[in-house]
Amino acid sequence: MSTPVDLTPAAESTVDTPSRRGRIADVAGLGVGRAVAFVLPALALIALFLVFPALWTLYIGITDYQLTGPAAANPQVIGIGNFLTALGDTLFRNSLWLTVLFVLGSAVIGQNLLGFGLAWLLRGARPWLRRLTESLVLLAWILPSTVVAFLWFAVLDRDGGTLNLLLGTEGTAWLVRYPLISIILFNIWRGTAFSMLLYSSALAAVPPSQLETAKLVGASGWQTVRDVVFPHIRGHVLTNTLLISLWTANDFTPFLLTAGGPNHASETLPVFIYRQALEGGQLGYASAISLLLLVANLVVAGLYLRLLRRRS
Structure with a gap:
């Protein structure tokens, strides 16, 4: 015959449950919503000033984009052409x-x-x-x-x-x-x-x-x-x-x-x-x-x- 689990507060504090692990991890007591709200402005700045410029540079690097002329208005994708040109x-x-x-x-x-x-x-x-x-x-x-x-x-x-x-x-x-x-x-x-x-x-x-x-x-x-x-x-x-x-x-x-x-x-x-x-x-x-x-x-x-x- 199995022994029933004691769910009194004292016993519950010793049971390792997902909700208890979450409360231990959230030592500041903010909750998921507030934590995301605090981190979101920093993530937005990183995405705007680091991630987006890096991806944009990667895209430009595989095109014939120029500062002036027809290629400035309508750049064409040339793949690794620029990299091969650089090596030579x-x-x-x-x-x-x-x-x-x-x-x-x-x-x-x-x-x-x-x-x-x-x-x-x-x-x-x-x-x-x-x-x-x-x-x-x-x-x-x-x-x-x-x-x-x-x-x-x-x-x-x-x-x-x-x-x-x-x-x-x-x-x-x-x-x-x-x-x-x-x-x-x-x-x-x-x-x-x-x-x-x-x-x-x-x-x-x-x-x-x-x-x-x-x-x-x-x-x-x-x-x-x-x-x-x-x-x-x-x-x-x-x-x-x-x-x-x-x-x-x-x-x-x-x-x-x-x-x-x-x-x-x-x-x-x-x-x-x-x-x-x-x-x-x-x-x-x-x-x-x-x-x-x-x-x-x-x-x-x-x-x-x-x-x-x-x-x-």
Whole structure:
């Protein structure tokens, strides 16, 4: 004979039912309707400003859509034609290679090393010196891009530029002779603040006892960083490298310095997309290249996640 289930309030509180699980999940007590009402405005903004532009770009990328002319009024679907054109375009391949060099030089190597170096040197600095250095580095990061570009024009100008006055090389057009190196140094100077702040926070979590032990056994600075510090901040290094790489690959600011010139010598992919879309009027072609850049970003992000999972 089966035992009857006690449905008293005390017994009911121990029975796992769908309604009870729902009440436990709804810890705020809003209910489904109110919860949806709170989330709906955010979802609408995401759909309007992220999902719809992405889908529209995908559609334009498979058409011959142009800024003016018959194709602007009646674009035709051409499938993967724009992507095949990009793969055979020497200017696109040039921009892709320059973007790789720009990201490696200014973000992966430049900002990473300089940001960590500043964070490491400022650990034991006097408080006033640390605050002053951090403020100056942060100032370069928070200033508007147009202001920063104007300052670098003043430094690299052919006639009366600060760098020419310091080196005694008056008349040297740095932005013309060394355009890629110029925008790499410009981006290192402008973006190092983020890496410095992130590594400063990461180094604060390294146990001081381990640093003291390494010092007592006679480890050099490089050995301390390699064997003691890096194992603790490896995740921060991966996160910082991912973020600054994606930001740099999609950065349009170099256009303010060189406009992609001279003769496409500093035309990174964002600048190339802008010139194809607005100067050349090839909106469909520019959208296809934007999708290729998006795929490259996803590949980099996927590689980062794989490395992070391997670390964990």
